[in-house]
Amino acid sequence: MRTLFIILVFLLSFSSIAMPENIILVRHAEKQKGVDPSLTQQGIQRAKIIAQMMLPYEPTKLYSTDYNRTKATLAPLADLIDTHISLYNPGRLDEFAHMLKKQTGTIIVAGHSNTTPVLVKHLTGRDVEIAEDEFDKVFVVTFEDEMAKLKIHSSNK
Numbered sequence: 001m002r003t004l005f006i007i008l009v010f011l012l013s014f015s016s017i018a019m020p021e022n023i024i025l026v027r028h029a030e031k032q033k034g035v036d037p038s039l040t041q042q043g044i045q046r047a048k049i050i051a052q053m054m055l056p057y058e059p060t061k062l063y064s065t066d067y068n069r070t071k072a073t074l075a076p077l078a079d080l081i082d083t084h085i086s087l088y089n090p091g092r093l094d095e096f097a098h099m100l101k102k103q104t105g106t107i108i109v110a111g112h113s114n115t116t117p118v119l120v121k122h123l124t125g126r127d128v129e130i131a132e133d134e135f136d137k138v139f140v141v142t143f144e145d146e147m148a149k150l151k152i153h154s155s156n157k
Contacts, residue, residue: 019146022057022106023123025139026050026155027116027130028069039072046135050155051076053138059083060105065090070110077108090115097122101143124148 029043029050039047054077062078062085064070074085088096090111097119100107111119113130116139120128123141125148130137138153 019101019143020103020105020107021142023100023109023141024054024057024059024106025109025111025116025119025141026073027113027135027137028067028073028110030135031069036068038068043069043073043135046155047073048076050074050138051080053153053155054108055080057106057108059108061103061107062086062110063088063096063100063107064110065112065115067112070112073110074108093119094122120150124150126150128152 028039029046030040031037031043032040050073059077059081062074062083064074064085064087066087071085078085088109093115100109100123109116109119113132113134117128117130120126120139120141128137128139128150136154136156138155140151140153142149142151
Protein backbone atom coordinates (compact mmCIF):
# COMPACT_ATOMS: atom_id res chain seq x y z
CA MET A 1 0.00 0.00 0.00
CA ARG A 2 2.85 2.35 0.87
CA THR A 3 4.52 1.68 -2.49
CA LEU A 4 1.29 2.50 -4.31
CA PHE A 5 1.03 5.77 -2.37
CA ILE A 6 4.62 6.74 -3.28
CA ILE A 7 3.99 5.97 -6.95
CA LEU A 8 0.78 8.01 -6.89
CA VAL A 9 2.56 11.00 -5.28
CA PHE A 10 5.35 10.77 -7.87
CA LEU A 11 2.91 10.68 -10.77
CA LEU A 12 0.91 13.61 -9.41
CA SER A 13 4.02 15.69 -8.85
CA PHE A 14 5.26 14.90 -12.34
CA SER A 15 1.99 16.01 -13.92
CA SER A 16 2.08 19.27 -12.00
CA ILE A 17 5.39 20.26 -13.63
CA ALA A 18 4.37 19.23 -17.14
CA MET A 19 4.42 22.19 -19.47
CA PRO A 20 4.16 22.63 -23.20
CA GLU A 21 7.30 22.65 -25.31
CA ASN A 22 5.95 25.58 -27.31
CA ILE A 23 2.75 27.53 -27.62
CA ILE A 24 2.67 29.20 -31.01
CA LEU A 25 0.12 31.92 -31.62
CA VAL A 26 -0.88 33.31 -35.00
CA ARG A 27 -3.49 35.73 -36.15
CA HIS A 28 -5.80 34.39 -38.83
CA ALA A 29 -4.64 34.96 -42.40
CA GLU A 30 -6.01 37.65 -44.74
CA LYS A 31 -9.80 37.60 -44.82
CA GLN A 32 -12.60 38.65 -47.10
CA LYS A 33 -15.23 41.17 -45.98
CA GLY A 34 -18.37 40.17 -44.11
CA VAL A 35 -19.71 38.90 -40.81
CA ASP A 36 -17.83 35.56 -40.68
CA PRO A 37 -15.62 35.76 -43.76
CA SER A 38 -13.49 33.12 -45.39
CA LEU A 39 -9.88 33.71 -46.35
CA THR A 40 -8.85 35.61 -49.48
CA GLN A 41 -6.57 33.91 -52.02
CA GLN A 42 -3.64 35.64 -50.30
CA GLY A 43 -4.92 34.30 -46.97
CA ILE A 44 -5.15 30.77 -48.35
CA GLN A 45 -1.52 31.05 -49.47
CA ARG A 46 -0.47 32.38 -46.06
CA ALA A 47 -2.29 29.49 -44.33
CA LYS A 48 -0.22 27.07 -46.44
CA ILE A 49 2.99 28.94 -45.53
CA ILE A 50 2.06 28.82 -41.83
CA ALA A 51 1.44 25.07 -42.12
CA GLN A 52 4.91 24.50 -43.61
CA MET A 53 6.45 26.82 -41.04
CA MET A 54 4.88 24.86 -38.16
CA LEU A 55 5.84 21.35 -39.31
CA PRO A 56 9.37 21.41 -37.81
CA TYR A 57 7.83 22.18 -34.41
CA GLU A 58 5.90 18.87 -34.62
CA PRO A 59 2.57 20.28 -33.37
CA THR A 60 0.50 18.05 -31.13
CA LYS A 61 -2.63 20.18 -30.71
CA LEU A 62 -4.36 22.90 -32.74
CA TYR A 63 -6.79 25.47 -31.35
CA SER A 64 -8.96 28.00 -33.15
CA THR A 65 -11.83 30.30 -32.38
CA ASP A 66 -15.12 29.25 -33.98
CA TYR A 67 -14.78 31.54 -37.02
CA ASN A 68 -14.23 30.56 -40.63
CA ARG A 69 -11.04 32.63 -40.96
CA THR A 70 -9.26 31.13 -37.93
CA LYS A 71 -10.27 27.56 -38.71
CA ALA A 72 -9.23 28.01 -42.36
CA THR A 73 -5.85 29.38 -41.25
CA LEU A 74 -5.10 26.12 -39.43
CA ALA A 75 -6.82 23.77 -41.90
CA PRO A 76 -3.75 23.11 -44.10
CA LEU A 77 -1.69 22.24 -41.01
CA ALA A 78 -4.45 20.02 -39.63
CA ASP A 79 -4.50 18.15 -42.95
CA LEU A 80 -0.70 17.77 -43.01
CA ILE A 81 -0.48 16.34 -39.49
CA ASP A 82 -3.81 14.49 -39.72
CA THR A 83 -5.45 16.00 -36.67
CA HIS A 84 -8.53 18.03 -35.84
CA ILE A 85 -8.80 21.63 -34.72
CA SER A 86 -10.20 22.17 -31.23
CA LEU A 87 -12.21 25.29 -30.53
CA TYR A 88 -11.65 27.77 -27.72
CA ASN A 89 -13.70 30.68 -26.43
CA PRO A 90 -11.96 34.02 -27.14
CA GLY A 91 -14.03 35.59 -24.36
CA ARG A 92 -12.29 33.43 -21.73
CA LEU A 93 -8.62 33.91 -22.59
CA ASP A 94 -7.39 33.82 -18.99
CA GLU A 95 -8.88 30.35 -18.46
CA PHE A 96 -7.66 29.21 -21.89
CA ALA A 97 -4.08 30.38 -21.13
CA HIS A 98 -4.17 28.53 -17.80
CA MET A 99 -5.32 25.35 -19.55
CA LEU A 100 -2.65 25.70 -22.29
CA LYS A 101 0.13 25.91 -19.70
CA LYS A 102 -0.90 22.51 -18.30
CA GLN A 103 -0.55 20.70 -21.62
CA THR A 104 2.49 19.10 -23.18
CA GLY A 105 3.91 19.12 -26.69
CA THR A 106 3.66 21.96 -29.17
CA ILE A 107 0.36 23.79 -29.39
CA ILE A 108 -0.68 26.08 -32.25
CA VAL A 109 -3.38 28.69 -31.58
CA ALA A 110 -5.11 30.79 -34.25
CA GLY A 111 -6.77 33.97 -33.04
CA HIS A 112 -7.48 37.57 -33.97
CA SER A 113 -5.75 40.96 -33.88
CA ASN A 114 -7.54 41.78 -30.64
CA THR A 115 -7.30 38.39 -28.90
CA THR A 116 -3.84 37.08 -29.81
CA PRO A 117 -2.00 39.94 -28.02
CA VAL A 118 -4.15 39.38 -24.91
CA LEU A 119 -3.33 35.67 -24.95
CA VAL A 120 0.40 36.45 -25.37
CA LYS A 121 0.12 38.75 -22.32
CA HIS A 122 -1.57 36.00 -20.26
CA LEU A 123 1.14 33.51 -21.21
CA THR A 124 4.24 35.72 -20.97
CA GLY A 125 3.37 38.97 -19.22
CA ARG A 126 4.62 40.85 -22.30
CA ASP A 127 2.64 43.39 -24.31
CA VAL A 128 2.53 42.90 -28.08
CA GLU A 129 0.45 44.51 -30.80
CA ILE A 130 -1.04 43.42 -34.09
CA ALA A 131 -2.26 46.12 -36.47
CA GLU A 132 -5.56 45.59 -38.26
CA ASP A 133 -3.73 45.08 -41.58
CA GLU A 134 -0.99 42.84 -40.12
CA PHE A 135 -1.24 39.09 -40.72
CA ASP A 136 2.34 37.83 -40.61
CA LYS A 137 3.36 37.84 -36.94
CA VAL A 138 4.01 34.48 -35.33
CA PHE A 139 4.51 34.43 -31.55
CA VAL A 140 6.50 31.48 -30.20
CA VAL A 141 6.25 31.01 -26.44
CA THR A 142 8.64 28.55 -24.81
CA PHE A 143 8.95 27.65 -21.16
CA GLU A 144 12.25 27.24 -19.32
CA ASP A 145 12.11 26.58 -15.58
CA GLU A 146 8.45 27.72 -15.66
CA MET A 147 9.54 31.09 -17.12
CA ALA A 148 7.92 32.02 -20.42
CA LYS A 149 10.17 33.26 -23.23
CA LEU A 150 8.72 34.98 -26.30
CA LYS A 151 10.11 35.09 -29.84
CA ILE A 152 8.34 36.87 -32.68
CA HIS A 153 8.71 35.60 -36.25
CA SER A 154 7.10 36.47 -39.57
CA SER A 155 5.17 34.25 -41.95
CA ASN A 156 6.20 36.43 -44.90
CA LYS A 157 8.30 34.64 -47.49
